[in-house]
Amino acid sequence: MGSSAASFDEFVRAHAGGLLRTACLITWDDAEAEDLVQECLLRVSARWRRVQAMERPLAYARRILVNLALAGRDRRSRQRAELVGQDLEDTNDERVDLSAEAPLGALSQRSELIDALGCLTKQQRTVLVLRYFEDLSEAQVADLLGCSTGTVKSSASRGVARLRGLLTSPTSETGVCGP
């Protein structure tokens, strides 16, 4: 029991910061991120004996964290519609050419990009964070979110499209999220 407790403490010390940063980027709210990680670690703690036997305990914790983050009451319906309700066929709608070098507008204005990221839905940010902050593959993101890789692609695509729209919209200059 003692070693189990010690190993959990070690897990917290090693990964609380990383989970917090991921949560912060998903929620875009530092306080909410802290709450989410605390709740996440409480749940991991309650199942620690089983979790520590897993090949990748961090992946388990990250899954709990993302599920908690996406479980917001106000956004639940919309998120499900975006993530679960879409198939690969849906991704042909308003596709964004991710491979193109099309300019995103004034990317030198990094603060605008940061503001624009804050305007994305939590769902859209989650996919971008997992792909480009956590460096997970599309397959890994799909597995974590419980959806298809096509849905991950389309969610990322929509996120990027939204960013483009925000960066080129006059409203972004005022710091107000556009439509």
Place this chain on the structure above:
Amino acid sequence: MSYLFESELRTAFAVRLETLSPEREARLCDFDYRSRVRRRRRTWAAMGTGGTALTGGLLAAILLLSSGASVAEGWTAVPNAPSAAAVAAATAACNWVNDRTGPPILSGTPVLTDGRGSYTAAIYVDGHVAHICISNGQRRATGIATNTRILSVEAAPGPDQLGNPSGGGGSAPGFPGSSGQEQDVQGLAGSDVSAVTFKFADKSTVEATVQNGWYFAWWPGDSWPTSVRVTTSTGTLTSPMAVAACRSDTTGCVFARPKP
């Protein structure tokens, strides 16, 4: 995704994280997760013939370690009628937590409301299920004191009896005391029951709210009452609480009932 954009995105994430206070990570590392794990709910059979024997030493230890439902800041042993705003705030806080942890969202009109200092509790009944919400109205994990629990609503007890008792405890940082623990008990009350008071080993008492055929009480800490006093139109009766069985997570146990 263009390499240019991908790179800018990574940089933007990094810049955003520069504003994240290191104190938050420190707090997360310092948090005692094991003591915050909620204990399982305990539910007992309504009536029985006798209590399960308790290992005397264990009971003594429990009662000695927990000094009864002693006075705690922000909490009162005698309940009051909370305002509608307080009930709404507590319910909203419980729903805020429930939304993250899974219990159903509370709605409708509560059958019982209980105010104790800065804490408000409410019981919502949905068919044969009752949801108990105790909260200080906070929605922040660092200050929250919310515990929503669920029990089955069974047959009503006799007019002078308490029936279908359920109780248990949990912990959250916002409950009174350093441990953040609370214990609560609730159930159906007979139509002639006008008051229910729980007594503890240290002679302290906690008065329950009796309302719409329900009784409910909660107190900080992890102590458990030794007896319950039930007041009806014919007088007052005191019965022992089956502390041992009620503190276990095994089979049901016998709860106090007014003796005829």
